[in-house]
Amino acid sequence: MSRQKANAEGKSPSRISAAARSLAVPLLAVVTALIIGALLIIVTDETVLAAFGRGIGSGLVQAWRIISKAYGAFFFGAFGDLYHITETLRIATPYIFAGLAVALGFQGGLFNIGAEGQYFIGGLTSVYVGYSLTGLPWFVHLPLALLAGAVGGALWAGIVGVLKAKTGAHEVINTIMMNYVAYRLAEFMLDVGGPMARPGYRPVSPEVQPSAYLPQFFPSDSTIRFNAGFFIALAFAVLVWWLLYKTTLGYEIRTVGQNPHAARYAGINVPRTIIITMALSGALAGLAAPMDILGVIHFMPNAFSSGYGFDAIALALLGNSHPLGVVLASLLFGALRSGASNMQGIAQIPIDITSILQGLIIVFIAAPAIVRAIYRIRGLEQGEELVLTRGWGQM
Amino acid sequence: MPPVLELKGITKRFPGVLANDHIDLTLHEGTVLALLGESGAGKSTLMNVLYGLYTPDEGEIAIRGERVDIAGPNDAIRLGIGMVHQHFMLVPVLTVTENVMLGMESIKHGILLDREAAAKRIRDLSARYGLDVNPDDLVGDLPVGIQQRVEIIKLLYRNADILILDEPTAVLTPQEVEGFFAVVRTLVAQGKSVIFISHKLKEVLALADTIAVLRRGKLVGAADPATATERDLASLMVGREVILTVSKEPAHPQEVILAVKELRVRGDRGEIAVDGISFEACAGEIVGVAGVQGNGQTELIEALTGLRPVMTGTVTLAGQDITNHTPRTITEVGSAHIPEDRQKDGLVLGYPISDNLVLNTYYLPPVAKGLVMQEEVIAERAERLVKEYDVRTPGIFTPAGNLSGGNQQKVIVARELSRDVKLVIASQPTRGLDVGSIEYIHSQLVRKRDEGAAVIVVSAELDEVLSLADRILVMFDGEIMGVVLADEATKEEIGLLMAGVHPGTQEAA
Amino acid sequence: MRKNLWMLVSLLLVVSVMFTGCGDAGDTGGEETVASVGMVTDMGGIDDKSFNATAWKGVELAIEELNVSGSYLESQQQTDYATNITQYIKQDTDLIVTVGFLLADDTAAMAAENPDVNFAIVDFGSLGDNVRGLTFSTDQAGFMAGYVAAAATKTGKVATFGGINIPTVAIFMVGFEAGVDYYNAQNGASVEVLGWNTAENNGVFVGNFESTDDGRRVAEEFMAEGADVVMPVAGPVGLGSAQAVQEAGNAWIIGVDTDWTVSASQYKDVVLTSVLKNMDVAVFDTIKQVIDPNFAGFGGENYVGTLENDGVGIAPVASGAVADAVLKDLETIKASIIAGEIDTGWDTYLAGLE
Structure with missing residues (x-):
């Protein structure tokens, strides 16, 4: 961080305004997305259309009523009370892990589209350790179950890393393929009668032992599902940041990511670094799954697909592949999801609005020119602009 | 009109x-x-x-x-x-x-x-x-x-x-x-x-x-x-007097630092790019490698630095066999390499100057203690080298990509020549640079020679080789056409060798 | 100017939101309703044209006819189920309907913690005193469809496939195969079933409930093998099959869950019949119970949809597809199944799972 700051200092006399401007775009992107979301809510609401039929004035009043109700519920659902704040944080937890996974890959020049598959595998390994081991104290069982998720994801991604390092096979193709293998493997394991299925008629795993639960923070109120997972995720964000920017391994990962030729010249073992990067990325993706399994639902269903692995790509892009950025982006997504959930309950706005808002925010952040044009913000000088990714097409 | x-x-x-x-x-x-x-x-x-x-x-x-x-x-x-x-x-x-x-x-x-x-x-x-x-x-x-x-x-x-x-x-x-x-x-x-x-x-x-x-x-x-x-x-x-010819004392070659025997190397398309080359470079001399581009110089240097596999033959650095060793081993034995393509191989353009200055020593003490890189040490070193090697930059945290070509090259030169090495390999060290930078880099190479390193300079500019080197190898079609002493050689003589013609015989090789 | 305008709009928006606060809960349908019903979908969403949609139809009917208020909450992730159920509990909803076996754990846990709240879960057995399980003997209807298919085939081959091999899917196929076997036995025919075998608990499954491409591919394979009737038990996947069948022009499709001549009317010319799983009837029936002034809790009682109570059934058979005698047979078969005189294969299947 200090380097980036110093860098801006070296180039521009107004570094504060530069920092403000680089923050302004994401913020305004969110505001713009909410405005467009509001327009969508208005034009799809029958009562508003009917009110406009009676006259512009009553139409506007009704539109205002609907929007304030919807967004009131939205903001309340995101930050309104203890329950909703903790929901926002809880939802953000697996996002942080998955986002860190993709971000780490980007830093190493690898486009890990396979976070979804690694998430599935991490879920399988973690839940297996979670339900099959009994009689362990929690401080042994829980770390073991988490470790199992990390190892599962790391191995799954590591295969792709090895293929890339040894044969040059592109990781995008291979991670996509490995996603399918992971889905089918999960199906095989969890389908009725499968090796990891619960006895009975449902394609789900057995219940995880309570000794592997992530500890709840409000055990007195069972509706609050906030658990230690969030703090583990934050700790990992710090760890990833430290690894990337403070250690020799991080230096190797970033050098290979930015310029593999120079990395080779510098004596870095590029294939080894690719394998390590991929495995670490997979470990992080694999850790996303236990956040829900050990922290919230305590079993793994075969229809576990939730799109975390794909949302993770957006999170890494939004977060500029920086751990802090990923955490902020994850909190944003958590707030959107939690808010939209409440908005659905209170104002009957379809939950799909989250996907629309997420999509709009990503578009506006990925194409900052749109936001700048709308709000007439001066562009950043060359070299100041956010580099969203250098992962694609580098190697 | x-x-x-x-x-x-x-x-x-x-x-x-x-x-x-x-x-x-x-x-x-x-x-x-x-x-x-x-x-x-x-x-x-x-x-x-x-x-x-x-x-x-x-x-x-x-x-x-x-x-x-x-x-x-x-x-x-x-x-x-x-x-x-x-x-x-x-x-x-x-x-x-x-x-x-x-x-x-x-x-x-x-x-x-x-x-x-x-x-x-x-x-x-x-x-x-x-x-x-x-x-x-x-x-x-x-x-x-x-x-x-x-x-x-x-x-x-x-x-x-x-x-x-x-x-x-x-x-x-x-x-x-x-x-x-x-x-x-x-x-x-x-x-x-x-x-x-x-x-x-x-x-x-x-x-x-x-x-x-x-x-x-x-x-x-x-x-x-x-x-x-x-x-x-x-x-x-x-804006001042410039020395166009390199001023240097006569060389005093000492022991052999680099010995290359019967080296054969393949090019990118599988062709034999270096075809059975043998030569030596001694402490305290600058060996120039002249030749029209594409006659095996690039492949030769890559093989010497571990970036390209050697087919047959041996490379010995300070008595140690380094044939087909990794770039890291070769660097650690005591070799510095100023690469031909500075933006592709020599720098990470997105990195600050300070990080580029530790590109091949990032893992060694005192730059790193165990796994952790020492930012103060890196910054201190950068401040010192930027001053010492006259890198013109707003600060040590400026990304290398923001520097001009000459200053980028100075960063590489600073990194490579500030280390205590026995061999310096400089490939096209001044390509595309302005007069001031060229002059500076030449003087640094000579300084390294005078400190007792063996220096190999590959250049497409005949003038550069002539003025900088003590001894000149001329490469043609993967082979050494001839070796001449810089003091005695003429441009015409080298030009003929570069074209594959042995002076005297006047026959095409 | 423009910049200021946008700023103003956003500012107003934010401020208004701050002041309106959280708003009031669950007021759809006016104040004078007799009860409130909340439905929580699984990840398929409300417009899955399958069981979420059908269950919601039951709620809609109740809103119209029974003067109740109703709403639904869609789930995007496994962890949303509890969130959504909690929302309804906080809104003091009188009946919470959860759809699908995936919600079973959360429904059970919430029901145990909130013994005063009434729950109903579609496609799952009871999970406690205050939970009504809504299950369906679709094997009975599948049996009839199998009989029709066997009667309608000209090639002597009929086919079925599923989304994922789970009992609620397999039950259609089990009945279907038994119906075909019954036709063979009764009429001395030898119609073959592709895609399912109860004895082996094995069949063709595409592995999802989304991909219409998979549905098209599997149907085309079946037709290439000579089948001319296809019953896809895989939600929207079956629409791809229907299209493939329609393009082939010489085969029939059998709809599932709802009457496809209505819900997928673009394919109605190739719909032989549909296996109806009347989840709307079940949900409506449950709501009716709850609003009864004498209602004193479910007491752990389940609803099982059968041919007898019209919880399952088959849609009218396409005219001219089979002989009138076959339609008469169907009446007899229905009566026999209700009377328990015909084995639909379900017990064999369950025995095979043990």
């Missing part, structure tokens, strides 16, 4: 910088105007003003006596101004015709691209100006020199009369440079006018009709190529 182009009092300011300070220039029809200056002197800014990419803060531009406003490249092209950038703007997977048509496609029957008509025009232009370009070739298959001609054809196709060529020879081999000169002379003979941007004094003297020298945004002088010498131009450019 008014001049074809006239710039009056052009001034362009950037925050904190006066990039162009009241510059007046005149270009007459059918002549070559050379714009000479160190990197950062304001040449590119001035040309971008002319090409409409920047709006000048003051001053005016007149074409054939008429005042014009140029708001963008489209205006420039309409006014007959065309520019060939240093980095070509070509699409490799398209043919020459398609590249030339891009942006002004000729259409037939309303929707179909009329490739035939365009190809015919390209053939005509090619014949008329002696460009020798086949419109049906894929651009990606063409050598750099021909790609440059495609860029020129693009301009001619758009009826440009004033051609701006930005450092056109930086990417060319000596042979290609000759061909390029011929092209420019034909263009001028047929009435086109050319602005030639360069910092290579010889080329400027050979090609230009008039020379304008820029320094720190100001026009500091004009020179007549008929009377001016390289030394005059250099001191005009740099």
Whole structure:
């Protein structure tokens, strides 16, 4: 961080305004997305259309009523009370892990589209350790179950890393393929009668032992599902940041990511670094799954697909592949999801609005020119602009 | 007749910088105007003003006596101004015709691209100006020199009369440079006018009709190529006396540092690029490797530094066999490498200077303690080296990509030569650099020699090899054609060896 | 100017939101309703044209006819189920309907913690005193469809496939195969079933409930093998099969869950019949129970949809597809199944799972 700051200092006399401007775009992107979301809510609401039929004035009043109700519920659902704040944080937890996974890959020049598959595998390994081991104290069982998720994801991604390092096979193709293998493997394991299925008629795993639960923070109120997972995720964000920017391994990962030729010249073992990067990325993706399994639902269903692995790509892009950025982006997504959930309950706005808002925010952040044009913000000088990714097409 | 182009009092300011300070220039029809200056002197800014990419803060531009406003490249092209950038703007997977048509496609029957008509025009232009370009070739298959001609054809196709060529020879081999000169002379003979941007004094003297020298945004002088010498131009450019020949004491070669025996190396396409080479380099001498580019020098250096596998033969560094060892081992045994392509191999452009300065020592104490890198040590080292090696930068945390070519090279030189090494391998160490930087880097290489290192210098510039090296190996077709002592060799002798001819026998090898 | 305008709009928006606060809960349908019903979908969403949609139809009918208020909450992730159920509990909803076996754990846990709240879960057995399980003997209807298919085939081959091999899917196929076997036995025919075998508990499954491409591919394979009747038990996947069948022009499709001549009417010319799983009837029935003034809790009682109570059934058979005698047979078969005289294969299947 200090380097980036110093860098801006070296180039521009107004570094504060530069920092403000680089923050302004994401913020305004969110505001713009909410405005467009509001327009969508208005034009799809029958009562508003009917009110406009009676006259512009009553139409506007009704539109205002609907929007304030919807967004009131939205903001309340995101930050309104203890329950909703903790929901926002809880939802953000697996996002942080998955986002860190993709971000780490980007830093190493690898486009890990396979976070979804690694998430599935991490879920399988973690839940297996979670339900099959009994009689362990929690401080042994829980770390073991988490470790199992990390190892599962790391191995799954590591295969792709090895293929890339040894044969040059592109990781995008291979991670996509490995996603399918992971889905089918999960199906095989969890389908009725499968090796990891619960006895009975449902394609789900057995219940995880309570000794592997992530500890709840409000055990007195069972509706609050906030658990230690969030703090583990934050700790990992710090760890990833430290690894990337403070250690020799991080230096190797970033050098290979930015310029593999120079990395080779510098004596870095590029294939080894690719394998390590991929495995670490997979470990992080694999850790996303236990956040829900050990922290919230305590079993793994075969229809576990939730799109975390794909949302993770957006999170890494939004977060500029920086751990802090990923955490902020994850909190944003958590707030959107939690808010939209409440908005659905209170104002009957379809939950799909989250996907629309997420999509709009990503578009506006990925194409900052749109936001700048709308709000007439001066562009950043060359070299100041956010580099969203250098992962694609580098190697 | 008014001049074809006239710039009056052009001034362009950037925050904190006066990039162009009241510059007046005149270009007459059918002549070559050379714009000479160190990197950062304001040449590119001035040309971008002319090409409409920047709006000048003051001053005016007149074409054939008429005042014009140029708001963008489209205006420039309409006014007959065309520019060939240093980095070509070509699409490799398209043919020459398609590249030339891009942006002004000729259409037939309303929707179909009329490739035939365009190809015919390209053939005509090619014949008329002696460009020798086949419109049906894929651009990606063409050598750099021909790609440059495609860029020129693009301009001619758009009826440009004033051609701006930005450092056109930086990417060319000596042979290609000759061909390029011929092209420019034909263009001028047929009435086109050319602005030639360069910092290579010889080329400027050979090609230009008039020379304008820029320094720190100001026009500091004009020179007549008929009377001016390289030394005059250099001191005009740099603003002080410049030593063009390398000043060095006679070499005192000591023990053998590097021994290469019967080395065979394959090139990228599987061909034998280095074919059974043997030589030695001793402590305290500079061995120059001369040769036309593409005769195995690149592959030789890559094999010596561990970047390319050795087929057969051995490489011994300070008594230790390093054949097919990793770049890291070879570095640790005591070798420094200034790579041929500094942006591709030598630097991570997105990294700050400080991080680039530890590119191959990042894991060693004191830069790293165990797994943790020591930022204070890195910063301290950077501050010291930036000062010591005269890297001109706003700060040690400036990304390397923001530096000029000369300063980028100084970062590499600082990194490599500040280490305690037995062998220095410098590949094209001054390619594309301005006079001041060249002078500095040469002196550093000599210093390293005098400290007792063996130094190997590969260069496509014969003058550089001649003035820097103590002993010269001439490579041709993967083999060493001959070894000469720099003091005794003549340019002609080496030139013949470079062409594969043994002096005396006068027979082609 | 423009910049200021946008700023103003956003500012107003934010401020208004701050002041309106959280708003009031669950007020759809006016104040004078007798009860409130909340439905929580699984990840398929409300417009899955399958069981979420059908269950919601039951709620809609109740809103119209029984003067109740109703709403639904869609789930995007496994962890949303509890969130959504919690929302309804906080809104004091009188009946919470959860759809699908995936919600079973959360429904059970919430029901145990909130014994005063009434729950109903579609496609799952009871999970406690205050939970009504809504299950369906679709094997009975599948049996009839199998009989029709066997009667309608000209090639002597009929086919079925599923989304994922779970009992709620397999039950259609089990009945279907038994129906075909019954036809063979009764009529001395030898119609073959592709894609399912109860004895082996094995069949063709595409592995999802989304991909219409998979549905098209599997149907085309079946037709290439000579089948001319296809019953896809895979939600929207079956629409791809229907299209393939329609393009082939010489085969029939059998709809599932709802009457496809209505819900997928673009394919009605190739719909032989549909196996109806009337989840709307079940949901409506449950709501009716809850609003009864004498209602004193479910007491752990389940609803099982059968041919007898019209919880399952088959849609009218395409005219001219089979002989009138076959339609008469169907009446007899229905009566026999209700009377328990015909084995639909379900017990064999369950035995095979043990």
